[in-house]
Amino acid sequence: MINDKKRIKSQEIFNQLVLNAIDFLEHSVSEIEKNPKYSIINFCTAVELFLKSRLMLEHWSLIFNDPKQANLDKFLQGNFTSVGMEGAIKRLKKIPDLKFYDNAEKNFNTIRKHRNQLVHFFNATELEIVATEECKGCFYLSQLLREKWKDDFLEYVDDIDKLDKLMLNVRRYLQAKFNALLPEIEIKKKQGISFNTCPSCGFDSSENKVIAEISQFSDYLLSPDCLVCNFEAGKELIVSCPNCENGQIKVQELGKGECESCEYSINLDYLLDKYAESKHIEKGLFENNRAYCNSCEHFKQPTVVPYENIWLCLSCLKSYDYNQVGNCEFCGELVSGNLDDSFLSGCLTGL
Numbered sequence: 001m002i003n004d005k006k007r008i009k010s011q012e013i014f015n016q017l018v019l020n021a022i023d024f025l026e027h028s029v030s031e032i033e034k035n036p037k038y039s040i041i042n043f044c045t046a047v048e049l050f051l052k053s054r055l056m057l058e059h060w061s062l063i064f065n066d067p068k069q070a071n072l073d074k075f076l077q078g079n080f081t082s083v084g085m086e087g088a089i090k091r092l093k094k095i096p097d098l099k100f101y102d103n104a105e106k107n108f109n110t111i112r113k114h115r116n117q118l119v120h121f122f123n124a125t126e127l128e129i130v131a132t133e134e135c136k137g138c139f140y141l142s143q144l145l146r147e148k149w150k151d152d153f154l155e156y157v158d159d160i161d162k163l164d165k166l167m168l169n170v171r172r173y174l175q176a177k178f179n180a181l182l183p184e185i186e187i188k189k190k191q192g193i194s195f196n197t198c199p200s201c202g203f204d205s206s207e208n209k210v211i212a213e214i215s216q217f218s219d220y221l222l223s224p225d226c227l228v229c230n231f232e233a234g235k236e237l238i239v240s241c242p243n244c245e246n247g248q249i250k251v252q253e254l255g256k257g258e259c260e261s262c263e264y265s266i267n268l269d270y271l272l273d274k275y276a277e278s279k280h281i282e283k284g285l286f287e288n289n290r291a292y293c294n295s296c297e298h299f300k301q302p303t304v305v306p307y308e309n310i311w312l313c314l315s316c317l318k319s320y321d322y323n324q325v326g327n328c329e330f331c332g333e334l335v336s337g338n339l340d341d342s343f344l345s346g347c348l349t350g351l
Contacts, residue, residue, distance in 0.1 A: 013078070014056045021049035022159050028134065029166040032173065036130040037118050043134050044085070044115035047108055047141060051088040054098075054144075057152055062091055085112050099148050102295075103232065104140035111137050131173040132201075132229045138167045139200045139231070171202050178203045178228050185227065196224060200231035211235075212308045212319070217274070221312065221319070235317040239266065239274075255303075255314045268303065271314045276305035291325050293318065294337035304336045311336060 024046035032039040055062040061070035065081045074080045083091070085108060093100045111133050118125060145153050145160055153160065178201075185195060185205060198206040205228040213220035218240045224233040234252055241247030247261030255268025276289045290302035296316030303315040304325065311320040313336070320336045328335050 010056060010060050013060075014053050017049050017053035017056065018153070018156055021046045021053065022156070022163065024049065025163050026166065029163075029169055032127065032130060032134070032170055036125050036127045040111065040125065040130045040133065041115050041118060043137060044111045047111065047137060048085040048088065050141060050145065051085060051092060051108075052082060054149055054152060055083070055088055055091060058095060063088075085109075100144075101140070103234075104144065107133070107136045107140055127173055128177060131170050134170050135167070135174070135200045135229050136231050138164070138170070168202075174201050174203070174228050178205055181205060181227050198224075198226040198229060198231055199233060200226060201229040203228050205229075206231070206233060208236075212310050212312070214275075214308055221307065221317070235319075237271075237312075237314070237317060239271070242266070242270075251314075251317075253316060268314055272303070272305065275307060275312075275314070288334050291334040291336050294335065302334065 024042045028039045028042035028046060031042065052063050060075055061067045063082050064070040064075075065083050065087070071080070089100065089105050089108065092098055093105075114125070114129075114133065142160070142164060145156075150157075185207075188207065189195065194208045195204055196206045196208065197204050203226075206224045206226045208222045208224055210220050211223045220238050222236040222238060224236070226232075237251040237257075239249040239251060239257065241249055241259040241262065241264055243259060243264035244262040247259040247264070249257040249259050249264075249266055251257035251266070251271070255271050256265070258265045272290065289306060291304035291311065292302045293304045293313040293316060295318045296303070296313060304311050304313045304320065306312075307319075309322075311322065311325045312318075313320075318336075324338075325334065325336045327333065
């Protein structure tokens with residue numbers, strides 16, 4: 001009986017959190033022109049409520065500020081202090097198979113800090129700054145609700161569609177900035193630099209920056225960066241097709257991609273063999289040219305390889321400087337990331 005009551009109450013609170021989040025988002029959009037200060041405050045509150053609602057689906061105690069002090073009676077009464085945005089993100093990232101990308105965390109925390117400044121101090125805020133933060137925030141929030149957590153929010157898909165349309169009103173406040181940047185964009189295009197439509201602000205202002213290339217293979221690593229809203233889309237690895245002469249394969253994650261010309265597909269194993277072929281040195285000994293990535297789901301397989309002047313994970317496309325890859329002092333494996341005190345605690349290969 002108690003379990004049934006708890007389950008019903010959990011669903012009720014989940015629904016209330018989502019509906020409140022939607023309400024705050026609607027107010028955020030409606031206030032951006034006249035009251036950008038309250039727009040960002042409401043937007044931040046909406047994001048926080050969506051994160052709490054997803055935590056609710058794991059377990060009701062996770063929305064308590066201190067889960068060790070979780071009390072069923074207080075939960076059922078709604079009489080408790082809930083976790084904040086920063087704590088909610090940390091808990092969500094610890095849940096297996098629940099992806100939460102670093103860029104989303106970075107953007108949400110930027111909005112949270114901006115909100116805190118406006119709440120505690122009488123600061124003015126510029127409309128353009130608010131529009132930029134909210135465009136990026138809406139992109140990451142939509143990515144979570146529509147893709148990563150879509151099964152959990154199916155009941156609210158129509159409301160989410162409406163919110164996406166409302167965000168078009170926010171994007172128009174960046175039109176003046178795009179117009180001012182057009183001459184610079186045209187000059188760069190004449191120099192051979194390509195631009196894509198930014199998934200955040202919607203303008204053709206996302207510059208494809210080459211951050212590393214291997215001329216031997218005519219392959220290179222792109223990092224799209226929007227000149228209008230500073231949105232950094234996920235990196236793209238451009239690979240020459242091994243099946244046709246002029247085709248290119250765009251790899252965005254998990255080492256998978258398909259040729260835009262002949263539809264030939266490649267996978268992670270192909271890329272590992274191409275960029276870091278196992279080189280035999282002597283009997284039973286091979287060159288140590290593959291490291292484990294500490295940032296992606298392929299931590300059980302070494303996927304980080306030398307790529308021109310950096311190390312690159314071929315699964316998540318995270319790049320590392322050469323001084324960020326080394327041997328674990330506990331097990332001796334080649335690993336990326338911070339290896340301080342690894343002689344005491346070991347590294348991720350021991351997980």
